[in-house]
C-alpha cells in the first residue's frame with residue numbers, strides 16, 4: 001500500500017481527538033513564535049551590548065527570563081499532549097484489533113498461530129508512534145517554522161537567507177534514499193519478532209513435554225537461530241538509521257560553519273551586524289531542520305508504516321458473516337441435517353452427504369473412529385462453520401423450520417479440552433450465563449457434582465483456576481465446563497468427549513443426574529466410551545465423514561455389522577476387566 005493510503009487509513013483515529021490535537025497545534029504555533037522570538041532576542045541583545053546601551057540590557061534580560069518560562073511551559077504542554085494523543089490512539093487501535101480478532105472466522109483462528117496474532121495486536125500498535133503525536137506534530141512544525149525563519153532572515157539579508165536555505169534539499173535526498181530500505185527491513189524485523197513470540201508461547205504450553213522428551217537443547221537452538229535473525233535485521237536497521245542520522249548531522253553542522261563563515265564575511269563588509277549574524281546562527285537550525293529532521297522523521301514514519309500495513313491487512317480480514325447470537329426463548333427443538341457436506345480450507349470433504357434427524361429432548365450418542373468427523377458435525381450444529389453443501393435446519397416447538405446461518409442460539413457446548421479462563425471458578429461458570437445469580441451458579445455446580453470439591457478448596461468459588469485451569473485436575477476442569485454449559489438452560493447441549501477425564505463410575509453418576517434433572521433438553525454426546533452411548537435413545541456410528549449406521553442399540557445390533565463388532569469388543573474388554581478385578 002502507498003504511504004498516502006496508509007496515512008488516510010490512520011486519519012479517522014486521529015480525528016477522534018480534535019480537542020487534544022487543537023491544544024497541541026496551538027502550542028506548536030506558540031513554540032514557532034518563541035523560536036523566532038529567541039532569534040530576535042539574541043540579535044537585539046547582542047546589538048545593544050555592542051552599542052553599550054546598559055538600560056536596554058536590563059530590559060532584554062527580563063525578556064530573556066519571560067522567554068525561558070514560556071519555553072518551559074510550551075514544552076511541557078506539547079510533550080504531555082503528544083503522549084496523551086499517542087496513547088489514546090494506540091488504545092483505540094488495540095481495542096479495534098481485539099474486537100476484530102473475536103469476530104474472525106473460526107477457520108482463520110484455527111489456522112493462524114496464536115503467537116503471531118499476539119504480536120500483531122501488541123507489537124504493531126507499539127510501533128505506531130511514527131504516524132502519531134510527535135511525528136505528526138513535527139511534520140507540521142518543521143515546514144512552518146522553516147518558512148517563518150526564512151521570512152525573518154530575509155528581512156536581515158536576502159542572499160545569506162537563501163544560501164542557508166539551499167543546503168536543505170541535499171539532506172532530504174539522503175533521507176528519501178534510506179527511508180525505503182528502513183521500511184522493508186522493518187517488516188522483516190516484525191516477522192522475526194512474531195516467530196519469537198510463537199516459540200515462546202509453545203515453550204510455555206508444551207513445558208511438560210519439553211522436559212519429558214528432553215527437547216530443551218533442540219528448542220534452544222531454534223530460539224537462538226530466530227534470535228540471531230532478529231538481531232541481524234535490527235543491526236541492519238541500526239546501521240541504516242545511524243547512517244541517515246550521521247549524514248543529516250554532518251550536513252547540519254557543515255551548514256552552520258558555512259553560514260558562520262559567510263556571515264562573518266558579510267559582517268566584515270558592514271552588510272550585517274554581529275547581532276544579525278547571531279540571529280542567522282540561531283534561526284539557521286529552524287531553516288535547515290525541516291530537511292535534516294525530516295530525514296529522521298521519514299525513517300520513523302516508514303518503520304511505523306510497516307506496522308500500519310499489517311494492522312490494515314488484519315482489519316481487512318473478512319469477519320464471520322454469521323456471528324450475531326440472538327437471544328431466543330429456549331424451547332425443545334427439532335434438528336435436521338439435510339444432505340450436508342463440509343470441507344475445511346484444505347479442500348477435501350471431511351463430511352459427505354450427512355442426513356440426520358434429532359428429535360426434541362432426544363439423547364444421542366455419536367461414536368466412531370478418530371478423525372471420522374464427529375466434532376466437525378457438531379461444530380456445524382453450533383453454527384461455527386457453514387456446510388459447503390446442504391444445510392442444518394432448526395425447528396423450535398410451535399415455530400417455523402429455519403436454516404441455521406448464525407451461531408446456534410439453542411445450543412450449549414462442553415468442549416473436548418475443558419478450557420477454562422484464568423479467573424475464579426465463579427467467573428468461569430458465570431460465562432455460561434452472564435446475568436446468573438450466586439444461587440444459580442451454586443445450583444449449576446451441584447448439578448454436575450462439582451459442589452463437593454469446590455467446597456474443599458481454600459477459597460471455594462473464588463478459587464483462581466490458573467492458566468487454562470492448570471490449578472485443577474482434568475476431571476475437576478471438566479466438571480466446571482459442564483456447569484458452565486448447563487447454567488444457561490439451552491435446549492440442546494453438545495458434549496464433545498466432555499467426561500473423558502472422569503472415571504466411568506463418576507461419569508455415569510453425573511450423566512444419570514443430568515438426564516434426570518433436564519428431561520426437556522436434547523443431549524448430544526460425542527464419546528469413545530460405549531458405556532456412555534448405551535444410555536442414549538439413539539446412537540450414530542460414523543466412519544470417514546459419513547454416517548455408517550444410526551438407531552437404538554437394539555436396532556444397530558441387528559442392522560450393523562460394524563456396531564455389533566464394536567459392541568462385542570466392548571463386552572470382551574469389560575469381561576477381562578471384571579475377571580482382573582475379581583482376581
Ligand SMILES: Nc1ncnc2c1ncn2[C@@H]1O[C@H](COP(=O)(O)OP(=O)(O)OP(=O)(O)O)[C@@H](O)[C@H]1O
Pocket residue numbers: 110344345346350368369370371372373374375376377
Ligand atoms: N480446523 C481444522 N482445519 C482443517 N482440518 C480439520 C480441522 N479440524 C479437523 N480437521 C480434519 O477434519 C477431520 C475430522 O476431524 P474431527 O475432529 O471432526 O474428527 P473426530 O471424529 O471428532 O476425531 P476425534 O475422535 O479424534 O476427536 C480430520 O481429518 C481432521 O484432520
